[in-house]
Amino acid sequence: MSSTIVLGAGIVGISTALALQARGLDVLVIDRKAPGQETSFGNAGVIQNEARAPYAFPRAPLTLLTYALGRSNDVIFDLPALPGMANALAQYFWQSAPRRHADISRHYAELVAQATSDHAALITASGAEHLLCKSGLGEIFTNQKAFEARALEAEQFGKTHELAMTTVDGTQIAAEEGLTKAPAGAVLWRDTWHVRDPGALVTAYAKHFIRNGGRVEQADITALSPAGSAWKVNTTSISYDAKHVVVALGPWSPNLLAPLGYRIPMVMKRGYHAHYNHETELSRPYLFAQEGLVLSSMNAGLRVTTGAHLTDFDRPQKLHQLKAGLKAISGYISLTDRVPEQQWHGTRPCLPGMLPLVGPAPKHQGLWFNFGHGHQGLTLGPTTGKRLAALFELAAD
Template identity: 35%
Template sequence: MTRTALVLGAGMVGVSCALALQKRGLAVTLIDRKEPGRETSYGNAGVLAASSILPLNNPALYAKIAGYLGNRHPALNLSLRRASTRPGWLLRFLWEARPSQGLARIAALQALTADTVARHRALMGEAGIPHRLRETGTLKLWRSEAGHAAAQAEHDFLKRHGIESHLLDRQGISGVEPGLKPIFPAGLLIPSVGSVDSPGAVTAAYAALFAERGARIVQAAVTGLSRNSAGWRAETATGGFEADITVVALGPWSGDLLKPLGIDPKLDVERGYHRHLTPQAGSSLTRPVYDVDGAYYIAPMEQGYRVTCGVDLSLRDAPDALRQIDSATAAAREAFPLGAVVGETWRGARPTLPDSLPMIGEAPRHPGLWLAFGNQHVGFSTGPITGEMIAAMVCGEPPPIDPTPYRPGRYIS
């Protein structure tokens, strides 16, 4: 008999899991409260981050903490209510930044991100959207002369890990992106990084491919999950769904669903915001640009030029805190000729674990319950390989990379 699977969550990770399981012959039902690609996978810079191999909580974080206090730095906003509600999580996050963990975390992130462009290129071809992929790299910029040393240090770091990059001075930056204002003396071009013009549309296209191949997508909120004699049952507002296995890929909402099962994955969130703006006449960019000192991306998108901002460590469902996106918008206008804001400011939440690595694997003591969340800032990039890992392990195949660093048992007993 055909094995059956429920995949809960239709972001990039969930859709990728659904496609990979379907490819192996399972009958898969994909369930989410919203249309595919409308939550966390919608709000990012569209970067296929082959160079994002340094965890956010790396040893350099310790030296930056003092500068982050008082919420004056654009890279971080820390809600006192959040800090007082989950102080243990924040302390563990800082503990995981200790130097002894650095090399292993870098290797684990690089294993996930190394072939992200190739995997997305293949999926976009299957989904009929190859035009959405840009292979023009990404540009990282510094506003002060001290940026030359920082760019050199990052260039050397990437070189040690086999990632190509090119150092640029002010003239070189203008040669690569003439639309930028000449306010950046130092830059780094990373050619291997890809990007897309609409992350939400790409995720939706992958989901459409899944449906075209005969599978079912259900738009309904998942309200409960339980084990039964047949496998697993998910309760929704429109009824229950049963299958042999279940994959939980609900991003920042995964912990809510798992808690009644006695599972605490140590999951928390990093909120983020973006805005779309029109360019002034005659101005354009050919790739996403990251302003290190302003802590924002500006990326050409189908909807306009998307400006993102730093991490907002507030409670997941707290009201908007617009300081960072307002700061990023002002800084982006200094760097590139932008016009009017298009639409409303978007806010979302990224699922994060204390060690900055995702949870990929079967839940301890819960056979048939598979976990795929916690991909933090690189979920759009790492969705396809996460899906392949889950599907391979479900089917008893060797996964494409060693799953040990991402095992759920590191936080779930």
């Protein structure tokens, strides 16, 4: 029997396993897919040092109307999916009130401020330096008024959080990145990092975990239940027992925990990506802010990642955001040659309180939570893994 089982082999689960292992625990990781092949596989690959505040639910009536009418490429929704998320969305709206969001952001900023240093230690230990670029993140604006407003906001935000940022004229960005037309301008965050293959990064971390004596089992988890003073994890093939179990299954966590009496509301934000061949690599990832796309040069090509699609797990792909965004940026960059078999979607697990749920379960001894990282699973995985491991140590004292 392992002392600890971590359920989930994404960036959060593997980072948690490594942090627990570093404290001398015998750790087994279980997931239905190989490490880094679910939600961690398909993100934009950005370790967002600048993301010191979580995404708030929009409260301006005009913005809400824009979303409701489907006139923004940032967010779309499937109407039949909304009743199932109504409680989570209502709580998300309430928590996003300015004062509450500011309180949440203070805690969030503390986590994000540690992200690059926590990743750095794992990147070095796992030999994954070849996947890392430290060239920053850009926000491109195609509208002059929007660029000027964002530049002022970003400058103040940068000063508040002591972040290295600059604003750049659109002509300069066009020349540097080979754009076919100059945008209005760009905001550059200098200390943000980029990973050329986020799935491969998780795989590298997992190999480091295994080299140090950890185990990873690929199995479909069917149930989790207490077994005396321990826990039993049932899969389609075999059962596993452990004194402690950490649930780090991202958007699948609430369903697994429901039979144990936990009702955890979650906003399911699906994202899409596709890869395109491109003659020259971008020097850094870029958010086309008004078009709702992030462009990142990856090992598999130029990855184009969308905003949020509020929908259920089992609903079919809806490629509206990808197609509309590509059409909107077509005057700035030409992307016509899509890489075959490189179209993907996954779900971001967003909790209404906007902070990841990290710590002991309130109703059961030996059960631990580490999920709900929203848009920042890649950024925060090692940091919340360390936080959870520290709580383990405190509980053992």
